[in-house]
Amino acid sequence: MKIAIVCYPTFGGSGVVATELGIALSRRGHEIHFITYKQPVRLDLLGSTIHFHEVNVPEYPLFHYQPYELALSSKLVDMVKLHGIEVLHVHYAIPHAYAAYMAKQMLATEGIHVPIVTTLHGTDITLVGSHPFYKPAVTFSINASDVVTSVSQSLKDDTLRLFDITNEINVIPNFIDVKKYEAAKEADCQRHLLANISERIVTHVSNFRKVKRIDDVVKIFYRIQKHVPSKLIMVGDGPERKPAEQLVKELGIEENVIFLGKSNEVDKILCFSDLFLLPSETESFGLAALEAMASGVPVISSNTGGIPEVNIDGVSGYLANVGDVDTMGDKAISILEDESVLNEFKKSAKEIAKKFDLEAIVGDYEQLYINAINL
Numbered sequence: 001m002k003i004a005i006v007c008y009p010t011f012g013g014s015g016v017v018a019t020e021l022g023i024a025l026s027r028r029g030h031e032i033h034f035i036t037y038k039q040p041v042r043l044d045l046l047g048s049t050i051h052f053h054e055v056n057v058p059e060y061p062l063f064h065y066q067p068y069e070l071a072l073s074s075k076l077v078d079m080v081k082l083h084g085i086e087v088l089h090v091h092y093a094i095p096h097a098y099a100a101y102m103a104k105q106m107l108a109t110e111g112i113h114v115p116i117v118t119t120l121h122g123t124d125i126t127l128v129g130s131h132p133f134y135k136p137a138v139t140f141s142i143n144a145s146d147v148v149t150s151v152s153q154s155l156k157d158d159t160l161r162l163f164d165i166t167n168e169i170n171v172i173p174n175f176i177d178v179k180k181y182e183a184a185k186e187a188d189c190q191r192h193l194l195a196n197i198s199e200r201i202v203t204h205v206s207n208f209r210k211v212k213r214i215d216d217v218v219k220i221f222y223r224i225q226k227h228v229p230s231k232l233i234m235v236g237d238g239p240e241r242k243p244a245e246q247l248v249k250e251l252g253i254e255e256n257v258i259f260l261g262k263s264n265e266v267d268k269i270l271c272f273s274d275l276f277l278l279p280s281e282t283e284s285f286g287l288a289a290l291e292a293m294a295s296g297v298p299v300i301s302s303n304t305g306g307i308p309e310v311n312i313d314g315v316s317g318y319l320a321n322v323g324d325v326d327t328m329g330d331k332a333i334s335i336l337e338d339e340s341v342l343n344e345f346k347k348s349a350k351e352i353a354k355k356f357d358l359e360a361i362v363g364d365y366e367q368l369y370i371n372a373i374n375l
């Protein structure tokens, strides 16, 4: 099949899932066209079956806001005609599902039928999409898509609760390439560069937005390091990084906290981690937690949204209420202070992650594309 994938190309779960899906589909023989404003961060191989088409938005002084949706719709129309694309798979409803609908209508006037598959990722529903200023357009685009998927049952429930949905929503959980994480584990893990042999390594990876509760990450670690010699590795960047650095200073733990910034080699950092923290306010799935688990890293998380579908309490880690940093800290200590308990959790985290291997999940998307084309 010839499939166009529209996504946000930045360091965010939806872009990562879209990119990994495109790569996996191209390996299965499909022709993939990424259409977005920048080459996705995890997309480093382009070739005969994997293409990238940049959406350019010309600046014009009259516009206070540049019309990205318009440029995207036009690019979709052009690319469908040029490459004979058979299905548009848009990740993140805003504004991608809306732009795809416009492209579909324009193409229909020329007798070209191209179905839209929309994947809902989380904040497009829970934080941004349900805002009254966007809600009518988001509701319309979800209902006008040929196929809709959501990355967890929890997100499906939220979508049905927050919007007036007439379309069916198929739950297809996010996935990881288990082999990639196993390979990183076997490669030379540079643990000694960040911590000494007697220290545990605790990691957090995100885009440092408010929803991630970065100050909770620091507070949980503050509790941990009082009991267990350890280092906290903070991977990513965003608006909450500066306040977190400030909090680290105020708590006097600068020596034990390392802010690494953005990385697209998360697997190489997770390979030497002992514990992952994800205390988010809301999380439709928690791809970062799954990536950690695939590396054999147990997770301490909040019990919000779709996280309980991924991180199994008492098996791959522990969950607690949003903001309950004391419980999260205590649970973390209970895992980290005992070598045999830690090893048991590491093993179980990896086992649970295997259920989300791409080999088990990519076929579900292929089937939905076939259904959409044959509608």
Ligand code: GMT
Binding pocket: 011, 012, 013, 014, 015, 017, 092, 121, 122, 123, 124, 126, 151, 174, 207, 209, 211, 282, 283, 284, 285, 286, 287, 288
């Ligand atoms: O959470 C983020 O910061 C990024 C965001 C995105 O849209 O890229 O992630 C959402 O989609 C991910 C992939 O499906 C999910 O794993 C995240 O849980 C979800 N984030 C939220 O719901 C807050």
